Amino acid sequence: xxxxxxxxxxxxxxxxxxxxxxxxxxxxxxxxxxxxxxxxxxxxxxxxxxxxxxxxxxxxxxxxxxxxxxxxxxxxxxxxxxxxxxxxxxxxxxxxxxxxxxxxxxxxxxxxxxxxxxxxxxxxxxxxxxxxxxxxxxxxxxxxxxxxxxxxxxxxxxxxxxxxxxxxxxxxxxxxxxxxxxxxxxxxxxxxxxxxxxxxxxxxxxxxxxxxxxxxxxxxxxxxxxxxxxxxxxxxxxxxxxxxxxxxxxxxxxxxxxxxxxxxxxxxxxxxxxxxxxxxxxxxxxxxxxxxxxxxxxxxxxxxxxxxxxxxxxxxxxxxxxxxxxxxxxxxxxxxxxxxxxxxxxxxxxxxxxxxxxxxxxxxxxxxxxxxxxxxxxxxxxxxxxxxxxxxxxxxxxxxxxxxxxxxxxxxxxxxxxxxxxxxxxxxxxxxxxxxxxxxxxxxxxxxxxxxxxxxxxxxxxxxxxx
Amino acid sequence: xxxxxxxxxxxxxxxxxxxxxxxxxxxxxxxxxxxxxxxxxxxxxxxxxxxxxxxxxxxxxxxxxxxxxxxxxxxxxxxxxxxxxxxxxxxxxxxxxxxxxxxxxxxxxxxxxxxxxxxxxxxxxxxxxxxxxxxxxxxxxxxxxxxxxxxxxxxxxxxxxxxxxxxxxxxxxxxxxxxxxxxxxxxxxxxxxxxxxxxxxxxxxxxxxxxxxxxxxxxxxxxxxxxxxxxxxxxxxxxxxxxxxxxxxxxxxxxxxxxxxxxxxxxxxxxxxxxxxxxxxxxxxxxxxxxxxxxxxxxxxxxxxxxxxxxxxxxxxxxxxxxxxxxxxxxxxxxxxxxxxxxxxxxxxxxxxxxxxxxxxxxxxxxxxxxxxxxxxxxxxxxxxxxxxxxxxxxxxxxxxxxxxxxxxxxxxxxxxxxxxxxxxxxxxxxxxxxxxxxxxxxxxxxxxxxxxxxxxxxxxxxxxxx
Numbered sequence: 001x002x003x004x005x006x007x008x009x010x011x012x013x014x015x016x017x018x019x020x021x022x023x024x025x026x027x028x029x030x031x032x033x034x035x036x037x038x039x040x041x042x043x044x045x046x047x048x049x050x051x052x053x054x055x056x057x058x059x060x061x062x063x064x065x066x067x068x069x070x071x072x073x074x075x076x077x078x079x080x081x082x083x084x085x086x087x088x089x090x091x092x093x094x095x096x097x098x099x100x101x102x103x104x105x106x107x108x109x110x111x112x113x114x115x116x117x118x119x120x121x122x123x124x125x126x127x128x129x130x131x132x133x134x135x136x137x138x139x140x141x142x143x144x145x146x147x148x149x150x151x152x153x154x155x156x157x158x159x160x161x162x163x164x165x166x167x168x169x170x171x172x173x174x175x176x177x178x179x180x181x182x183x184x185x186x187x188x189x190x191x192x193x194x195x196x197x198x199x200x201x202x203x204x205x206x207x208x209x210x211x212x213x214x215x216x217x218x219x220x221x222x223x224x225x226x227x228x229x230x231x232x233x234x235x236x237x238x239x240x241x242x243x244x245x246x247x248x249x250x251x252x253x254x255x256x257x258x259x260x261x262x263x264x265x266x267x268x269x270x271x272x273x274x275x276x277x278x279x280x281x282x283x284x285x286x287x288x289x290x291x292x293x294x295x296x297x298x299x300x301x302x303x304x305x306x307x308x309x310x311x312x313x314x315x316x317x318x319x320x321x322x323x324x325x326x327x328x329x330x331x332x333x334x335x336x337x338x339x340x341x342x343x344x345x346x347x348x349x350x351x352x353x354x355x356x357x358x359x360x361x362x363x364x365x366x367x368x369x370x371x372x373x374x375x376x377x378x379x380x381x382x383x384x385x386x387x388x389x390x391x392x393x394x395x396x397x398x399x400x401x402x403x404x405x406x407x408x409x410x411x412x413x414x415x416x417x418x419x420x421x422x423x424x425x426x427x428x429x430x431x432x433x434x435x436x437x438x439x440x441x442x443x444x445x446x447x448x449x450x451x452x453x454x455x456x457x458x459x460x461x462x463x464x465x466x467x
Numbered sequence: 468x469x470x471x472x473x474x475x476x477x478x479x480x481x482x483x484x485x486x487x488x489x490x491x492x493x494x495x496x497x498x499x500x501x502x503x504x505x506x507x508x509x510x511x512x513x514x515x516x517x518x519x520x521x522x523x524x525x526x527x528x529x530x531x532x533x534x535x536x537x538x539x540x541x542x543x544x545x546x547x548x549x550x551x552x553x554x555x556x557x558x559x560x561x562x563x564x565x566x567x568x569x570x571x572x573x574x575x576x577x578x579x580x581x582x583x584x585x586x587x588x589x590x591x592x593x594x595x596x597x598x599x600x601x602x603x604x605x606x607x608x609x610x611x612x613x614x615x616x617x618x619x620x621x622x623x624x625x626x627x628x629x630x631x632x633x634x635x636x637x638x639x640x641x642x643x644x645x646x647x648x649x650x651x652x653x654x655x656x657x658x659x660x661x662x663x664x665x666x667x668x669x670x671x672x673x674x675x676x677x678x679x680x681x682x683x684x685x686x687x688x689x690x691x692x693x694x695x696x697x698x699x700x701x702x703x704x705x706x707x708x709x710x711x712x713x714x715x716x717x718x719x720x721x722x723x724x725x726x727x728x729x730x731x732x733x734x735x736x737x738x739x740x741x742x743x744x745x746x747x748x749x750x751x752x753x754x755x756x757x758x759x760x761x762x763x764x765x766x767x768x769x770x771x772x773x774x775x776x777x778x779x780x781x782x783x784x785x786x787x788x789x790x791x792x793x794x795x796x797x798x799x800x801x802x803x804x805x806x807x808x809x810x811x812x813x814x815x816x817x818x819x820x821x822x823x824x825x826x827x828x829x830x831x832x833x834x835x836x837x838x839x840x841x842x843x844x845x846x847x848x849x850x851x852x853x854x855x856x857x858x859x860x861x862x863x864x865x866x867x868x869x870x871x872x873x874x875x876x877x878x879x880x881x882x883x884x885x886x887x888x889x890x891x892x893x894x895x896x897x898x899x900x901x902x903x904x905x906x907x908x909x910x911x912x913x914x915x916x917x918x919x920x921x922x923x924x925x926x927x928x929x930x931x932x933x934x
Contacts, residue, residue, distance in 0.1 A: 023631065027634065034766075071728065071762040071763075071767070120607040122607070127602065128603075132595050136591060143586035144583050145582075145785070146785055167493065183808045212807075213806070213808060261538070268539070295535075297539070299538065300540065318811075318813070319815065340649050340680055341652070341653035345787065346788070346813045347785035349816060451607065
């Protein structure tokens with residue numbers, strides 16, 4: 001028996017630093033019980049014997065035993081010594097591997113999927129500099145439970161930035177920080193449901209993720225026709241059950257059309273006449289190439305439009321930071337929808353973004369990325385003109401993606417051919433609303449997403465698969 | 468007319484850097500429309516005239532006008548010049564101040580409310596050091612949309628830490644990062660509802676916030692009696708509709724009793740016999756003073772117990788970082804409950820915490836805070852013995868709070884007297900489950916929450932109001 005215990009002792013991983021010998025012994029004993037090496041009911045050696053085997057103090061072993069009794073692993077009864085508890089060995093069913101809902105991006109090949117910026121350009125040094133300044137200067141209460149609206153420092157800086165850069169009518173008290181656009185959309189869906197709205201109209205083309213989320217909050221998503229002037233907002237007047245509409249006015253996603261001034265006006269007219277709410281998804285409003293950005297629709301009527309912005313395209317999706325500029329009457333309801341479970345984003349990131357914007361680093365980063373994306377757009381247009389002259393490209397005045405028209409019937413074959421060659425592409429069809437009429441064949445090319453080093457190869461691979 | 472325009476021009480804030488003259492002019496024009504200084508229908512001066520007034524290039528004004536037409540602020544009709552659009556001036560109702568759900572902590576006086584650590588001790592320098600190392604070394608994909616389980620770096624480090632420090636049976640694939648305990652509880656509530664569970668039993672004393680959240684997910688919260696050995700988990704067997712139970716085994720919140728080994732065993736027995744689920748809220752398991760921490764209940768049966776941990780007590784609530792160690796069969800369901808809206812916490816914070824733990828800084832911080840809190844606990848006990856010898860104190864073996872027994876009928880008067888003197892206290896009654904029998908009069912004293920400089924004053928203020 002002593003021999004086997006000595007062997008057992010040699011197996012133990014006794015971590016000498018940190019939590020010490022006792023915790024190392026406890027961990028080893030737990031693992032031995034868990035793995036079945038120590039069966040339920042097994043009598044353990046006396047603390048004196050095990051201590052001698054292991055060359056450690058007897059008290060250390062005695063304390064470990066006592067702790068494990070307190071935890072329920074062992075039992076100690078007068079006269080029968082210390083034993084492994086009957087219930088300490090869980091029955092372990094064969095473990096199926098848990099399903100994973102978001103498979104990782106493939107590591108090999110190229111992707112020209114729209115929706116992500118070039119994350120290799122994340123301004124790490126400038127971000128860390130902002131973090132250092134923000135964290136060093138922060139009042140202690142930053143680290144405590146905080147304001148569900150978000151840090152006031154960030155809301156103040158955003159109000160100034162959004163007014164200046166996007167024509168948003170913003171003050172800090174009507175801004176709510178959220179964990180990206182989708183989080184904001186979910187909160188607004190809950191608010192609309194609470195106001196007994198039954199339908200939130202969406203554009204004919206958009207992300208199924210957004211439509212599904214709206215549906216999950218209990219709202220129907222009728223769709224608004226789209227033409228070369230953008231979504232036909234005039235038709236909202238005829239949609240009786242619709243209490244809100246989700247639009248991408250600056251750069252329709254994914255077709256790239258900016259919403260025509262008349263259509264902007266029609267949307268606001270509708271909202272005023274019916275008490276409806278406009279949700280403005282300004283996902284890439286900073287990236288306009290051929291002239292100044294088109295200002296936000298929200299500025300036309302801040303009491304009828306919710307402006308939703310995000311750091312996901314301008315900086316990085318991984319930050320999980322977005323913001324809503326709300327009609328005043330909705331601020332309380334949105335905060336209530338946040339509830340106690342997701343009332344705030346991480347305070348350090350919020351303060352860091354505030355400092356990043358206030359220092360001018362945000363403007364510099366956006367300018368630098370605008371140049372990069374514009375150059376890629378130009379390279380795309382040039383390459384297409386040379387190597388696929390039959391392909392028309394549109395939606396290129398802004399943003400991180402373009403639409404490439406394809407001959408009828410070729411969208412799916414082109415995507416499949418690309419996949420065979422390790423290039424991930426997406427067709428326009430996957431963005432189409434189920435109720436929208438069948439549309440043209442086209443590709444949605446996210447030229448913003450590759451790293452600089454991958455971009456040329458991705459563009460070349462694209463040209464090779466085009467008809 | 469020219470005069471008034473010159474005056475108007477002088478009012479403009481033309482920001483010469485960054486976005487330039489044009490955007491400054493646009494912002495000023497928008498504001499003039501918004502404020503009513505420029506009424507709908509007003510004809511604007513020609514671009515030539517305004518340019519002359521302002522001393523800027525005519526093209527700048529013409530471009531600004533064109534942009535504002537595109538945005539819907541102005542209209543330009545052949546022959547009638549540029550006018551303020553009819554719909555550009557929103558009707559602005561008097562703005563009621565939005566209700567705020569979490570009033571800020573009072574700035575004056577002291578608070579001995581339980582639930583927060585001493586946030587003045589947040590290890591800013593060490594945190595920034597970890598952030599620098601983590602962000603510098605991170606692969607690019609960190610900044611992209613990520614894994615809903617959380618960053619693998621953090622899950623890997625947590626698995627090792629939780630096994631070592633808390634006896635948790637953890638592997639990275641069963642850990643899900645969340646935005647604090649309450650977020651995890653909300654996700655688990657959704658999973659339980661999806662499994663048609665109707666009741667989630669809670670302890671007789673706990674946070675109403677947690678009970679309300681569970682109720683909001685559609686689950687009833689029957690309560691489990693509590694005595695000097697902890698919650699009477701043996702009674703679960705008689706609660707037929709109950710499919711899950713929420714426990715604080717290491718240090719009952721707020722009474723401070725650790726769950727007795729027999730009670731631990733009874734909970735696991737119940738879970739095994741009925742297929743029930745145990746939610747283990749290990750909110751302050753790191754802070755045990757008189758002996759090693761009692762290991763987590765989860766280790767006894769990882770397929771029946773969800774372990775919930777948080778950085779809110781050990782580091783700072785403002786980080787919004789927590790973690791769940793799940794039975795394997797629940798991982799997919801929890802990820803599905805996260806959905807697209809809150810599938811991940813900020814990647815930078817996650818990586819920073821991973822580095823913070825891996826470097827040993829977390830252990831060092833916990834040790835240092837354990838000493839600080841233990842000293843405060845000892846000072847509390849000493850001060851009570853000297854200045855309020857009739858008051859019994861309990862729940863002091865661990866954690867950041869203690870329970871002070873009061874003579875019957877004095878709980879509310881003592882709290883009110885304290886409030887008059889600028890000291891915020893909370894009674895045991897506010898933690899009592901509505902269905903629990905009336906209990907003793909007592910105070911729950913959060914000695915962890917004040918800063919070092921405030922602590923002595925807070926303790927003195929407490930002693931002055933005690934009977």
